[in-house]
Amino acid sequence: MREFDGDIVVVGGGAAGLAAAITAAEYGAKVIVLEKANTTGGCANMAMGLLGVETKLQKEHLIDLTRESAFKKFMNYTHWRSDAKLVKKYIDQSSETIEWLGEMGVEFALPSKYFPGSEATWHIIKPKTGNPGLRAAATMIKAMTERAEELGVTIMLETPVKNLIKDNGEIIGVTATDKEGELEVYAGAVIICAGGFGDSPEFIKKYTPYEWGKDLYSYRIPGLTGDGLQMAWDAGAGKDYMDMELVFFAPNTGGYAPIELPFRQPNLFVNLEGKRFYNEEVVENPVFSVNAIARQKNRVVFSIVDDKILKRYEENGLDLINVVTSSMDMSYFNQEMEEHMKNGSDVLFVADSIEELAKKTGIDKEGLSETMHQYNEACKTGIDKEFNKKQRYMKPIDGHKFYALKFAPSAYGSMGGIKINDKTEVVTEQAEAIPGLYAAGTDAYSICNPDYVFVLPGNSLGFAVNSGRMAGKNAVEHIKNLG
Incomplete structure (x- = not known):
């Protein structure tokens, strides 16, 4: 058995693991990072930006959100289920963290809202080439990896950790394997940053209300199978709130695909019974929408438009855009729609009548016909007696061609599982700290309870x-303190 020694072992080389390793190394520690994959970054390579409050960039853009008001907004949104001390420390440190990353060469395009009702806390990372967008944070991961190596951090890739080593109640290292076989790494402390359980259908089914591939179509970053959670639990850690970071997408399209553009709008949404189920204005908030969708039969809904609405969007632009879709227009949709029609699609349905649309989608024909009649009558008056939707969004669906897109719950990844305190120490169910064991990032991301706090966007990467x-x-x- 090969043995290695360090001051601190970090399990996982994603955003949280690299941040932990760099920080410890800046304080003079000898750090060893063990990463399961063949590269650093994990799910952070998919991200766009992170939360910051009272940053220089916000002040330059006259964004006056304070730490105090952000903390209050966060805690009220979670109904104080979150660890208030941990949330406060996170928000208070967030501005300094943006500057810390800036010193590594990370540039930020702008502090953005996610949707109009949210705050501009999302510090979108500026990639080295191209426009800010999905996967922009890969640029940040590259800078962090280079900084870690500059500080002498040892990063061992393709080295999955198997277990924690515990001695007299204290964590003193880990066991792992690499291409050469088994190894042990001893250290004064271990930090678990393994990225959660987003790639584990078994964990998802056991610890959340969803079943992957049946009523959940989330991103699956290879290797994020709950290893960190399990090794912490085996060592006595308490289980904290666990769920998925829920949003909603057209199944198996990759999320925010161009095919969604005219359907992710405040038009008509119906369930399999053909009934409306919420005020479609809420579509701009992914969490509120997915909560409503998850209550419907089979957790499936459809957004319906006609050729007149599509033409209006082509001529005048979409009703709602967000930072993710702002770089797209209807030409993107038209191109992707052609591909769906040519190759066949199980999410996009086109018909010459409402009856045909019902047959193709599986929506109840009588229910849909009744809803369409009531909805079009409401559009004539501009008064939505069912859900009080704003008049400007009441567009009748009475054209010559009808289009429906299927939506279902999805998720960017998992949330939480390892119970920590405000010092990021892993604790037991009785809130007693396990000496030498810490956790950060997705594995300990239980502060967004019960929903992702989209009113303050950038939390996943920001908390990591x-x-x-x-x-x-x-x-x-x-x-x-040991010494």
């Missing part, structure tokens, strides 16, 4: 980097 920094600093302090 900030909690990683906290864990790195706190682990170094723990080692100093």
Whole structure:
């Protein structure tokens, strides 16, 4: 059995793991990162930006959100289910973290809202080439990896950790494997940043209300199979709130695909019974929408438009856009629609009548016909007695061709599982700290409870980097106290 020694072992080389490793190394610790994949970054390579409050960039753009009001908004949104001390530390540190990343060469395009009703806390990362968008954070991961290596951090790729090593109640290292076989790494502290369970249908089915591929069509970053959670639980860690970071997409399209553009609008949404089920204005908030969708039969709904609405969007633009879709227009949709029609589609349906549309989608024909009649009558008056939707969104669906797109719950990844305190120490069910064990990022991401806090966008990556920094600093302090 080969043995290695360090001051701190970090399990996982994603955003949280790199932040923890860099921070610990900046305080003089000898750090070893063990990463399961053949590259660093994990799910952070898919991200766009991270939360910041009271940053220089916000002040330059006259965004006056304070830490105090952000904290209040966050806690009220979660109904105070979250660890208030941990949330406060996270928000208070977020501005400094943006500057910390900037010193590594990470540039930010703008602080953005996710949708009009949210706050401009989402600091979108500017990629080295191209426009800001999905996967922009890969640029940040590259800069963080280079910074870690510059500080002498040892990064061992394709080295999955198997277990924690515990001695007299204290965590003193880990066991792992690489291409050469088994190894042990001993250290004064271990920080778990393994990325959650988004690639584990078994974990999803067991610990959330969903079943992947049946009523959930989330991103699956290879290798994120709950390893970090399981090893922490085996070592005595308490289980904290677990769920998926829910949004809604057309199944198996990759999320925010161009085919969604005219359907992710405040038009008519119906369930399989052909009935409306919410005020479609809410479509701009992914969490509110998916909560409503999840209550419907088979957790499937359809957004319906006609050729007149499509033409209006082509001529005048969409009603709602967000930072993810702002770079797209209807030409993107038309191109993708042609592909769907040519190759066959199980999410996009086109028909010459409402009856034909019902047959193709599986929506109840009588229910849909009744809803269409009531909805078009309401559009004539501009008064939505059912859900009070704004008049400007009441567009009748009475054209010559009808289009429906299927939507279902999806998710960017998992949330939570390992119980930590505000010092990022892993704790038991009785809230007693396990000496030498820390957790950060997705594995400990239980602060968005019960919903992702979209009113303050940038939380997934923001919590990963900030909690990683906290864990790195706190682990170094723990080692100093040992000596």
